[in-house]
Amino acid sequence: MKISQILNNNVAIVKRGSNEIIVYSKGVAFKKKPGQEITSEEIQKTYVLDSHDKLEHFSFLLSNTKDEYLQMVNQIIAYGEEKLKTCVSDYLYLTLLDHLDFTIKRIKKNQFIKSPLSWEVKKFYPEHYQIGLYAVSIIQKTMDIECPTDEAVAIALHFINLQNDTNNANHQIKAMETVRDILAIIKYHFHINFDEDSMNYIRLVTHLQYFVTRLLKHDVYDSDEQELNNQIRSLYPEAYSCVNKIRVYVRDAFQSELTNDEETYLMLHIHRVTQREERN
Known part of the structure; x- marks a missing residue:
């Protein structure tokens, strides 16, 4: 394989x-020039992107990132892949490297973001959350910094979204229509208009998106926590009445x-968003 461009020594x-592809290995491009050959035996990892734009974006990231960042991404x-028993597309390397680079910069500036999806990810995607926790441990060990566990949720979402991307166009349309319909049920039950910029509304919509994705995939989760469910029904009877319509x-x-x-999570989200809107 002939070198088109050297991004760094590795x-x-x-x-x-x-086609053009990106290759990685310790010292693979050291003292080499464009036009020279690299053998497959010299390559540790290849990245194949499905568009020129993605190739350029990944190339820019790799040219301006530290080698340990890419090694962390490879490990994560x-x-x-082992945890989910699946192979991911090379596009995930791009998005995860971008995320990791931004995350470490934020941590070093003591800028932390609390994920609004902690409940949903931990509850409905425990394997993906374990990947996120593993990523947090890798970041802490490699960079010698404290990485908050909320980052585990953010990283888990990359793997969740990757799987959701395999849905066909009809599923995507059905999902959007379903979220719209459920929001309409809530809106007319409580006779309110949503503040679409509020965090409670964003949390509700995000929860509905994952809820509908599970419906389309027939991926049902239930822990039979009836006592908690009964408590929430009793505390928020109007939210329960609305959920019965849903x-x-x-x-x-x-x-x-x-x-x-x-049912429990829907009642909680509906109560939060409607109480806030009614106060306003």
Whole structure:
């Protein structure tokens, strides 16, 4: 394979057939020049991007990032693939490297972001959350810095979203329509207009997006926590009444029943967003 461009001592862009790919290995491009050959035995990892724009973006990131960042990304994705028993696209290396670079910069400036999705990710995507926790441990060990566990949620979402990207266009349209319909049920039940810039509204919509994705995939989760469910029903009777309307809608649209856990989380999110809107 002939070198097209050298990004640093460890990374280069090479020609493979009519395509350009990125190759990585310790010292693979050291003292080499464009036009020279690199053998497959010299390469530790290849990255194949499906568009020229992505290739340019990844190339820029690799040219301006530290080698240990890429090594961390390689470790995290290898762990994630083993945990989920799947192979990810090379696009995840790009997005995760970008995320990691930004995260470490924020941590060094003591800028921390609390994820609004901690409940959902821990509860409904425990394996993905374990990947996030592993990533946090790698960051702390490699960079010798304190990385908050909220970052585990943010990193887990990269793996969750990657799986959701495999949905076909019809599923995406159905998901958007379903979220819209459920929001309409809430809006007309409580006779309110949403503040679409509020954190409670954003939390609700995000929860609905993941909820609908699970419905479309028939991925049902229920821990039978009936006591908590009963408490929330008693505390927020109007939210429970609204959820019963959503239950009928879900039954008709998906031939599926709401589980205790889904019902509980919907009541909590609906109570938060409607209480805030009513006060306003």
